[in-house]
Amino acid sequence: MSQGISEDVIYCNINRREQVKGVKHMYENADRVKGLEVKREIENTRIKKDLQTQNAGGDALWNRFYRLAAVCLGLLCVLLLTAITVLWIKFNNLTIGKKQLQTNYTNLTIERDQLQTSNTNLTIERDQLQTSNTNLTIERDQLQTSYTNLTVERDQLQTSVTNLTAEKKQLQIEREEVLRGLLVLGWHYFNSSLYSITTVKNSWSGSRQACQSKGADLVIINSRKEQDYINKTFLRTEAWIGLTDIQTEGVWKWVDGSALTTEFWWPGEPNDYGNEDCALTGFKYSTSDTLTWADAPCGHIAVGLCERKF
Structure with a gap:
């Protein structure tokens, strides 16, 4: 211890x-x-x-x-x-x-x-x-061509006119000579027709035959100018004209068969007094310078007014 x-x-x-x-x-x-x-x-x-x-x-x-x-x-x-x-x-x-x-x-x-x-x-x-x-x-x-052609034709026509003018003058001279000759033979010229009056009085048909023997016929009046010319030229001589109602009473016709359209009857005519079927101009009882027509018996004795147309 x-x-x-x-x-x-x-x-x-x-x-x-x-x-x-x-x-x-x-x-x-x-x-x-x-x-x-x-x-x-x-x-x-x-x-x-x-x-x-x-x-x-x-x-x-x-x-x-x-x-x-x-x-x-x-x-x-x-x-x-x-x-x-x-x-x-x-x-x-x-x-x-x-x-x-x-x-x-x-x-x-x-x-x-x-x-x-x-x-x-x-x-x-x-x-x-x-x-x-x-x-x-x-x-x-085309117009230019036509113009050229017309120019040529114009020149030709101008030449023709010149020639025709000369011929016209010549024909006028000859016409005047012919008219003078016709006047000597008793013919008168107016508006493309020759007129003459028969020297022997006769009935309407006898006067017509006298005109036809000259290559004419009784006159056919279609205008106032023609009526006045006839009255003035033939001094209102009572003469047969180519107008009749012998076929149908009251229906007046010219010798060529045409109907009456222009009339120059004296007042009161036509009256068919005593079977008057033929017409004449220069009625002795007319006091007008134009209205000188009257109807008369176709056997009445008068000169005939002849017309020759061209």
Whole structure:
């Protein structure tokens, strides 16, 4: 047991020495640590001062940087706003310009269509005018040819007229000679007919035969001029004319079978007094220069008025 206590005392002493060493070592370490901490604090203080100095300079630099960045950002915002405004104005202008261009395009399209239609119409008119010009050219050439031919014919006709004029003058001379000869033979010329009066009084049929023997017939009077000429030329001599109603009473006809249309009866004539079926002119009881006809019996004795037509 004493051995055990001795061992415990030894152990306790060893342990106490170790604890003293440990405490000593701990104090030494604490001093070291304390020294290190002081050094560390001094170093930290120095670093803090350096950092504070650096931070002070850095804050000023950052402040200047922030201000510059803010100014730049503001300028960028102003520029951006200006750019947006300018772009908006340009956009509006472009929109208006687009609308105007669209309207101009529409108007130009309409004008183009109108011009195309006008061009088509003008082309048709041009072709028609070209055709008309061609036709007119052909007609002009034909007219020119006709004009040339007519000029030749005119010259020929002019020559013929000259010749005919000369022949006419010659014929007039010969006609006058013939008329003078006819007057000698008792014939008178008027309006393409020769008139003569028989020298022997006879009945209506006998006077007609006398006229026919001369190549004539009893006169047919168709106009006032002819009636006046006969009365003037033959001095209202009572003479038979080629008018009778012997076939049908009241229906007077000329010797050529034509109906009576122009009449120069003395008032009251014809009256068919005593079967009067033949007509004469120069009625002795007439006081008119024109109305000198009367009906008489066909056997009445009078000269005959002959007419020869040409």
